[in-house]
Amino acid sequence: MKPDHIALVIAMNSEAAPLIKTLALEKKADLFPAPLPFELYQGEAAGKRISVIVSGLDREHGVNNVGTQSATLMTYLIIAHLHPDLVINAGTAGGIGEKGCQIGDIYLSESPFCYHDRRIPLPRFDQYGIGSYPSIDTTEMAASLGFKTGRISTGDSLDMTDRDLEMIRSNRAIIKEMEAAAVAWVCRMMDIPMFAVKVITDLIDRQTSTEAQFTANLQLAVNNLRRSILQVIDYL
Amino acid sequence: MKPDHIALVIAMNSEAAPLIKTLALEKKADLFPAPLPFELYQGEAAGKRISVIVSGLDREHGVNNVGTQSATLMTYLIIAHLHPDLVINAGTAGGIGEKGCQIGDIYLSESPFCYHDRRIPLPRFDQYGIGSYPSIDTTEMAASLGFKTGRISTGDSLDMTDRDLEMIRSNRAIIKEMEAAAVAWVCRMMDIPMFAVKVITDLIDRQTSTEAQFTANLQLAVNNLRRSILQVIDYL
Numbered sequence: 001m002k003p004d005h006i007a008l009v010i011a012m013n014s015e016a017a018p019l020i021k022t023l024a025l026e027k028k029a030d031l032f033p034a035p036l037p038f039e040l041y042q043g044e045a046a047g048k049r050i051s052v053i054v055s056g057l058d059r060e061h062g063v064n065n066v067g068t069q070s071a072t073l074m075t076y077l078i079i080a081h082l083h084p085d086l087v088i089n090a091g092t093a094g095g096i097g098e099k100g101c102q103i104g105d106i107y108l109s110e111s112p113f114c115y116h117d118r119r120i121p122l123p124r125f126d127q128y129g130i131g132s133y134p135s136i137d138t139t140e141m142a143a144s145l146g147f148k149t150g151r152i153s154t155g156d157s158l159d160m161t162d163r164d165l166e167m168i169r170s171n172r173a174i175i176k177e178m179e180a181a182a183v184a185w186v187c188r189m190m191d192i193p194m195f196a197v198k199v200i201t202d203l204i205d206r207q208t209s210t211e212a213q214f215t216a217n218l219q220l221a222v223n224n225l226r227r228s229i230l231q232v233i234d235y236l
Numbered sequence: 237m238k239p240d241h242i243a244l245v246i247a248m249n250s251e252a253a254p255l256i257k258t259l260a261l262e263k264k265a266d267l268f269p270a271p272l273p274f275e276l277y278q279g280e281a282a283g284k285r286i287s288v289i290v291s292g293l294d295r296e297h298g299v300n301n302v303g304t305q306s307a308t309l310m311t312y313l314i315i316a317h318l319h320p321d322l323v324i325n326a327g328t329a330g331g332i333g334e335k336g337c338q339i340g341d342i343y344l345s346e347s348p349f350c351y352h353d354r355r356i357p358l359p360r361f362d363q364y365g366i367g368s369y370p371s372i373d374t375t376e377m378a379a380s381l382g383f384k385t386g387r388i389s390t391g392d393s394l395d396m397t398d399r400d401l402e403m404i405r406s407n408r409a410i411i412k413e414m415e416a417a418a419v420a421w422v423c424r425m426m427d428i429p430m431f432a433v434k435v436i437t438d439l440i441d442r443q444t445s446t447e448a449q450f451t452a453n454l455q456l457a458v459n460n461l462r463r464s465i466l467q468v469i470d471y472l
Contacts, residue, residue, distance in 0.1 A: 119393040157355040
């Protein structure tokens with residue numbers, strides 16, 4: 001595909017800031033109803049229109065609105081108001097070390113996006129809960145750019161229970177994060193092609209906690225994320 | 237408060253159908269962008285405008301779009317398009333038997349609404365993950381209508397892990413369901429007052445699985461839900 005207008009859905013300001021700076025994207029006010037915390041940045045790159053939506057700050061706790069509820073609403077808003085040709089969910093993620101993930105690795109999504117924390121043991125609701133939403137085929141792009149590809153599983157926790165890990169394995173995912181399936185769900189409903197770019201901050205099958213690894217490796221991951229998104233925009 | 241326009245956010249068609257029939261609400265097409273599965277019904281009751289949004293069917297699995305992502309988007313859409321004075325999230329729920337919940341009980345929400353499956357062990361993100369969004373004070377309404385009140389905890393699974401139960405207890409919630417905190421989050425952002433009406437289908441501290449109890453008691457709960465919503469609309 002040759003998209004004219006690419007929308008990026010990014011949960012954390014720290015993940016988006018280097019990209020916004022490099023592309024000199026301009027902050028737009030007043031596109032979304034006033035009380036919403038989400039931030040919109042727009043500009044051009046490689047001959048394409050680029051719109052970035054970032055989750056902004058929770059007014060009570062002063063942290064970014066990470067997770068699936070916020071990702072759902074951001075994705076809906078950017079599609080409904082701006083009609084992009086393509087949505088990319090970009091961010092940091094955990095990876096399974098025994099499946100070859102390494103800190104700093106850049107992954108493009110393989111279909112399907114699944115959830116690992118929506119267990120609904122009723123007929124057909126079980127599969128609805130797991131999700132299974134399509135990614136565009138990123139095989140050639142990944143090969144061309146020297147990135148890896150992998151299946152992504154989404155849940156609303158940064159940490160992980162044994163049951164979560166069971167579900168991640170049963171989803172045959174190697175990457176764990178907190179937004180992609182929600183972005184993919186909205187894109188599927190709205191018939192907009194999408195994929196995800198995720199950079200590994202932590203190995204979920206290590207002894208060290210996700211929180212400690214996440215904090216230690218965030219800067220490296222954010223740098224790689226900026227670089228990889230620029231390469232992806234150039235490629236498309 | 238004396239609302240002129242009440243919006244009800246209801247996840248399952250089976251939960252909404254008796255109410256829609258009793259109030260002879262009319263199905264409205266074309267309010268939301270075409271590919272969205274949500275259904276809107278409107279009419280009048282007790283001198284008030286009533287709008288009901290129901291999640292509709294997932295196109296792949298043919299089941300209602302239950303859970304927080306769908307509840308987020310439904311709540312946003314009904315507020316942004318219809319500007320109600322009050323949002324009510326109505327549905328079925330699990331309750332803690334040792335805290336006095338019984339099958340068929342009607343509960344109105346106590347503040348705050350919390351999540352039990354968003355564990356983010358980083359400073360301030362931990363509290364963001366748990367949530368804590370306000371309900372309007374339902375004490376007098378509950379006393380007047382003979383309903384109970386209780387704190388509600390939300391998660392995207394029908395079943396429950398030990399970790400979920402720990403979080404529910406730590407949230408001091410006695411009711412467990414799958415949408416309320418997401419509805420409350422959007423209402424808080426959009427500055428719209430809200431509360432929830434939940435009818436107990438299953439006791440989460442019983443040996444029998446939630447799924448088996450849910451299936452056995454759904455009809456009773458749905459009847460009580462219809463009756464309780466009508467009483468609430470009359471009261472307001």
